[in-house]
Amino acid sequence: MERTWSLKDSQDLYLVSAWGKGYVGVNTAGHLVVRPDKSPGDEIDLLEVVDALREKRLFAPLLLRFSNLLTHRLREMHEAFAAAIAENEYRGRYLAVYPIKVNQQRSVVEEVYRYGADYRFGLEVGSKPELLAVMALADDAEPRLVVCNGFKDDDYIKTVTLAAKVGHSIVPVVEKPEELALILKYARVHGVRPRIGVRVKLASPGAGRWRESAGAKSKFGLFVSEVLELFSELRRCGMEDCLELLHCHAGSQLHDIRRIKDAVGELAHIYAELVSQGAENLHYLDVGGGLGVDYDGSQTNYPSSMNYTLEEYASEVVYRITSVCDEKGVPHPTIVTEAGRAIAAHQSVLIVNVLGRSGLDGFAVEEDLDAIASSAEEVAQPVLDLVEAARGLTERRVVECYHDTIQAYEQVLNLFSLGYLSLEWRGFAERVFWSTCARIRDVARGLPTKVEELTELNSILADTYFCNFSVFQSLPDSWAIDQLFPVVPIHRLDEKPSRQAVLADMTCDSDGKIDRFVGLRDISRTLPVHDLVEGEDYYLAIFLVGAYQETLGDLHNLFGDTNVVHLRLLEGNGWTLDEIVPGDTAAEVLSYLQYDVGQLVEQVAKSCRRAVDSGSITDIEAQEFTAYYRGELDGYTYLEPEEQ
Numbered sequence: 204m205e206r207t208w209s210l211k212d213s214q215d216l217y218l219v220s221a222w223g224k225g226y227v228g229v230n231t232a233g234h235l236v237v238r239p240d241k242s243p244g245d246e247i248d249l250l251e252v253v254d255a256l257r258e259k260r261l262f263a264p265l266l267l268r269f270s271n272l273l274t275h276r277l278r279e280m281h282e283a284f285a286a287a288i289a290e291n292e293y294r295g296r297y298l299a300v301y302p303i304k305v306n307q308q309r310s311v312v313e314e315v316y317r318y319g320a321d322y323r324f325g326l327e328v329g330s331k332p333e334l335l336a337v338m339a340l341a342d343d344a345e346p347r348l349v350v351c352n353g354f355k356d357d358d359y360i361k362t363v364t365l366a367a368k369v370g371h372s373i374v375p376v377v378e379k380p381e382e383l384a385l386i387l388k389y390a391r392v393h394g395v396r397p398r399i400g401v402r403v404k405l406a407s408p409g410a411g412r413w414r415e416s417a418g419a420k421s422k423f424g425l426f427v428s429e430v431l432e433l434f435s436e437l438r439r440c441g442m443e444d445c446l447e448l449l450h451c452h453a454g455s456q457l458h459d460i461r462r463i464k465d466a467v468g469e470l471a472h473i474y475a476e477l478v479s480q481g482a483e484n485l486h487y488l489d490v491g492g493g494l495g496v497d498y499d500g501s502q503t504n505y506p507s508s509m510n511y512t513l514e515e516y517a518s519e520v521v522y523r524i525t526s527v528c529d530e531k532g533v534p535h536p537t538i539v540t541e542a543g544r545a546i547a548a549h550q551s552v553l554i555v556n557v558l559g560r561s562g563l564d565g566f567a568v569e570e571d572l573d574a575i576a577s578s579a580e581e582v583a584q585p586v587l588d589l590v591e592a593a594r595g596l597t598e599r600r601v602v603e604c605y606h607d608t609i610q611a612y613e614q615v616l617n618l619f620s621l622g623y624l625s626l627e628w629r630g631f632a633e634r635v636f637w638s639t640c641a642r643i644r645d646v647a648r649g650l651p652t653k654v655e656e657l658t659e660l661n662s663i664l665a666d667t668y669f670c671n672f673s674v675f676q677s678l679p680d681s682w683a684i685d686q687l688f689p690v691v692p693i694h695r696l697d698e699k700p701s702r703q704a705v706l707a708d709m710t711c712d713s714d715g716k717i718d719r720f721v722g723l724r725d726i727s728r729t730l731p732v733h734d735l736v737e738g739e740d741y742y743l744a745i746f747l748v749g750a751y752q753e754t755l756g757d758l759h760n761l762f763g764d765t766n767v768v769h770l771r772l773l774e775g776n777g778w779t780l781d782e783i784v785p786g787d788t789a790a791e792v793l794s795y796l797q798y799d800v801g802q803l804v805e806q807v808a809k810s811c812r813r814a815v816d817s818g819s820i821t822d823i824e825a826q827e828f829t830a831y832y833r834g835e836l837d838g839y840t841y842l843e844p845e846e847q
């Protein structure tokens with residue numbers, strides 16, 4: 204007898220503990236929960252949230268952001284470095300700056316800034332508009348560090364200089380040799396002593412998808428010889444004290460700790476040499492971003508994972524810097540990190556509803572195959588071969604039967620293309636083919652040893668679950684760089700999933716799908732899901748989407764921003780909705796593309812008047828249609844449930 208399915212089975216099947224890192228769990232109702240500060244008692248039931256939002260007529264797709272989770276990530280960063288500093292008897296401090304490009308949404312940046320206050324965490328910008336946003340935000344009496352990366356023109360440097368003049372603790376990082384002249388020019392014009400950072404091109408290669416961010420061919424940074432020239436130039440101007448920060452960035456999602464060790468070690472040596480040569484005010488060592496996220500939970504040296512923990516990262520960074528500084532007898536600098544992904548990824552979860560499914564294993568063969576095989580009626584040979592293969596399926600002959608089935612079906616299709624087979628026989632052959640494939644898959648599943656070529660039937664025959672979202676808007680990295688994101692049903696986890704599916708989005712684009720999932724041993728081509736029940740909603744949650752996805756997303760097919768909801772745990776018990784940001788309406792996305800919405804309505808009203816004049820609709824119908832059109836412009840861009 205098959206044992207009953209347990210909540211733990213679901214938890215293991217979807218590897219929730221592996222990638223969830225304590226932030227995600229399953230409750231006794233079989234629902235997924237988020238534990239924003241990892242404490243098992245303080246959890247938010249995702250189905251409860253979806254139901255509560257539905258009451259407010261806020262429908263999926265929904266992006267849920269968990270404020271306490273962001274706080275928790277910042278605290279973990281601080282604590283990991285505090286422990287490493289104590290362990291290595293490090294005499295400098297640690298500061299994180301949040302690179303806002305990871306998620307520039309106002310509420311996210313504000314929350315990071317607010318929650319990072321206790322640790323004096325600052326911000327990093329990579330462009331002029333990012334700087335303009337941050338300047339208005341970072342207005343503490345005791346200013347916090349703002350690091351300015353990216354290509355800089357006159358206006359960028361002028362803005363940095365003015366920000367410094369009004370009291371911001373702001374350091375522009377020279378990414379190209381010409382930027383130094385601009386910094387010196389605006390410092391002179393506005394009468395400020397500039398604070399200068401410099402990004403160095405490391406020889407240690409980067410790693411992973413963003414390996415080009417480091418190394419001699421990297422887009423940014425100065426060669427070591429150029430750094431030396433920059434320092435000589437400052438010295439010539441009597442401004443060597445202006446060099447305060449040394450920076451590198453070895454790439455994003457560094458999945459192998461060796462890359463971090465190499466990069467930080469090299470950077471520390473450059474720092475120590477510069478200090479020894481007289482850069483005595485060089486006191487920030489900025490190791491850039493790159494701290495990984497274990498998207499697949501495998502804790503391996505695989506691009507969607509990482510073979511180290513946050514604690515190991517902090518320990519390595521602090522240890523490398525300590526040992527180089529001690530060896531060279533230079534002061535321990537303030538260590539700055541620009542980790543973005545690792546801070547922001549966990550805080551957001553995308554919830555999508557499944558609208559329906561299609562599959563290839565539902566074909567039934569009503570006809571009696573024995574009768575067809577022995578029929579007096581003339582049946583084309585490939586059709587008979589297909590029927591024979593179906594009738595002859597046994598465990599022992601399963602592989603042979605699979606080959607025969609494929610060969611016969613190919614011949615059926617050829618015969619049809621040549622005009623020798625009727626549409627009816629082609630339809631019959633289609634049903635026999637797919638139903639035989641499904642039976643072969645089932646027989647193969649029961650075999651004591653796996654047959655490689657038959658296991659591919661699992662993905663070929665997988666269902667397609669149509670989900671209400673756009674990959675291009677909400678998961679651009681899934682489409683663009685095959686980034687894995689964990690996907691799990693938010694309910695029915697006390698029930699064994701009976702089907703395997705790939706997920707298709709709502710865009711009219713065959714790339715709009717997810718067909719790579721987090722799997723136990725490897726990437727899985729299908730996701731275990733529950734059968735859909737008529738009249739019941741089925742929701743999936745897609746995790747770790749808080750970094751890079753929101754602003755990289757685009758308007759393919761004019762699917763706009765989803766509804767966004769900020770949730771916060773309440774002291775004691777329960778949760779509250781902190782902020783609701785309704786998703787784009789159709790009118791909003793059309794206006795982004797320069798449509799004049801008023802004119803559109805006017806145009807439609809005009810067509811209606813013409814139709815009234817020609818007698819095809821009545822006056823009332825014309826009014827109703829125009830009002831309906833206006834209402835649709837104010838509606839969500841995604842599919843919505845019908846009004847009750």
Ligand SMILES: Cc1ncc(COP(=O)(O)O)c(C=O)c1O
Binds near residue numbers: 302456541544
């Ligand atoms: C200069 C710089 N700093 C920080 C980051 C953030 O990197 P991550 O999100 O991987 O931590 C990036 C991103 O590539 C970057 O280019």
